[in-house]
Amino acid sequence: MNLLASFRNGVSQTRGRQFSGMQAPHPALVWRVDPRQAVRVDVDDGDVISVVGADQTAALQITGMTQDGxxxxxxxxxxxxxxxxLADFASGAFQGWCAANGGEAERVKATEIRDAEALFVLRATQAGTLWFINPSSPDDHVSGNSAGACEVHIKRAALSNLLLPRPLGKIRDEFTISRATAQAYRLNKGEYVQIIDVDGQQCSDFMAFRSRGLDRGIEQRIDSTVTRSMVGGAYPGPGLFDKFYDAEMRxxxxxxxxxxxxxxxFALACTARGYEERGFPGHVNCSDNISGQMDPFGVKRRSAWPAINLFFNSWIDRSDNRIQVEESWSRPGDYVAMRAMDDLVCVSTACPDDVDPINGWNPTDIHIRIYEPDTSIxxxxxxxxxxxxxxSLSENSAFHTRTSQLTEQFVAARDLWVPAAYPSIGTTGEYWACREKVTLQDMSPLRKYDVIGPDAERLLQQAMTRNIAKLAQWRGTYxxxxxxxxxxxxxxxxxxLGPCxxxxxxxxxxxxxxLIALAEGMDVRIHDMQGALPNLALQGPKSRDLLRQIVFTQPHVPALDAVKWFGVTVARLHDREGIPFMLSRSGYTGELGYELFCDKADAPMLWDAIMDAGAAFGIAPMGTHALEIIRIEAGLAAANAEFAPGIDAFEAGLGFAVDLKKDDFIGKTALERNSAAPRRILKGMLLDCDDVPAHGxxxxxxxxxxxxxxxxTRSPSLERAIAIVRLAAEVAENGTELKIGxxxxHMKRLSGVVCDIPFLDPRRERARA
Known part of the structure; x- marks a missing residue:
């Protein structure tokens, strides 16, 4: 049947899909179990459970309970x-589950899988909950001797008719909005609403009104222009200031x-006129659907409703300043969850547009869940x-219990939240603390991979631009x-960390x-550490003095004062019984500095020890904003800035890390050709102003x-704006006067001269000190 024919009459087709009330599984039925992690999986009778890579774990543990305990x-x-x-994994969630189900975690029995095949398969004959535990001691993580991860795959015996993510908490109400329709509903202050795209690529217009205003006949609703202005972005995202506001900025x-x-x-909900002018008179539209749902609340009918268009993929083309649209990015089960900050009347739609790509050319359903106020999301x-x-959803870092006491300004860095700035110190204060004293920063989003096995050096020699054969144990190289x-x-x-x-x-x-693609046929394992090895950056001229107060090393590894630039060792906190951590003399600031990598469970203790010892040296926590200033002053490259797709290593200013004397490595032929006559060169510019030019x-x-x-950025040390720039080779000589547009x-030009980078300490003597 033609969708348009049914939509013209305002009839919604649901393709026979009815919400059964059953809890449906998340569409991605794969769980990764990293070392020192435990994963909970709910199973039903007939589900097939397969575990992939259990042979990589030291001893995978499985335990579980039926619904009757x-x-x-x-x-x-x-x-x-x-x-x-319990001591060998992050067991807090597991212990809480045991307590909630009337059990004691210390007495729970498990089966232990050792020396298993690469894949083993189980079939559930009862409903219940399984826990897959990958235990590993903290010492194993720090030394690189821990086992790898495995994956748990579930093939459900039967799926419910509606694919939904797992509930986020205690549900007060839920309902499905059939495609091409709308539904109004109330939210009490403190309650959460979760708007779920059931099939993916389905837009949902959203509007909310303050209930007290409607009771007085006043429409106090979301104002998209005010919202964009208040959050400083095209659309809000999770965070302290990421809210939807009314016209009074509340x-x-x-x-x-x-x-x-x-x-x-930016845009309106779809309108009757919008369809009419493209040749589709009578097409059902979101604006009319919203008006119909809000009419009982005394809201004046509109032919065009402003709305927040959730899952609507739009952007403004810089070349012509027009709003562009394309198919939505959302996948089945994707959602937006929001907390009501007042008593509200809301309305959501399942957009009927089948004449544009915005709904993937096939409008589908939207599902709404409302959670009680005591839910913690x-x-x-x-x-x-x-x-x-x-x-995967972004999580708090292992150091969050400490950093969150000092700031509420966090940004998402890959899959973790990290501090952007500490208001009591300020970005400028953090900057000068790093330059003159010592700072501590959560750098846990850094990715860590252990490459282990007889062919590890052979693999890395092929993949890396440096000569890895020359890399000694307890040494590092960029x-x-x-x-x-x-x-x-x-x-x-x-x-x-060792021969292999x-x-x-x-x-x-x-x-x-x-690396995994290159390792095909080699005797080597690439172990993704995931969140198992959070790390801190301790940077600044006082960093070594601070560490002397807390670092203990065994005789078989380099002592603190023997760790030279890019050296590494394994240390303990205070004495031989203290928590272990990997300590490297490295960083992203150009200052003397170190990075400390520890087990997740030990993170708060390590933070406390450093901050306590650092009080005598004027230590300050540092966020990403200050680091960006220091990084640019030091001339250090960043992804999607200095290097990006299509930019070779020399154009990215990273030629110093390329050893063309090596026999071979991937990319060598191209780099040899490009280095002989580079077309573009990475340089610096000292600007004659404090205006900071935009990236690009x-x-x-x-x-x-x-x-x-x-x-x-603006350099506090140089008291002027500076820029890292990629220039044509013909104009890259120092002292050349150029202008940034x-x-x-053309309307405004920032004058400056070409210079070398780093802008400060060109021989990196501070880091080598």
């Missing part, structure tokens, strides 16, 4: 003959979770390691991974995909563009 393992033909190793809702990140606060956004990868064209895939620091054990600390999951701004010689800005490149 008995052990679930016998129904899986498994013997519960082991004790759960917040109505707080965005708590968002698994898509692409919505619209952690703020989060979606993170995907790759576009087609399973989603290196690059490049593709065949010489473009930088990722950068990072490689540490050698390396730790690669980098910025992107693309590193792992690249063009650089001009007279009226012709000759380069672009890759990063820029602002306001379309």
């Amino acid at each position: 008995t052990c679930l393992l016998p129904s899986l033909n498994m013997i519960a003959d082991a004790t759960v190793r 917040p109505l809702l707080n965005v708590v979770q968002d698994t898509v990140g692409r919505h619209d606060t 952690q703020r989060a956004i979606a993170h995907r390691q790759k576009e087609d990868a399973a989603m 290196s690059l991974l490049c593709d065949e064209r010489g473009a930088v895939i990722d950068d990072g620091t490689l540490f050698r 054990t390396f730790r690669w600390c980098c910025g992107s999951e693309e590193s792992a995909r690249h 701004a063009h650089i001009y010689l007279d009226e012709r563009p000759v380069g672009v800005v890759t990063s820029a 602002q306001m379309d490149g």
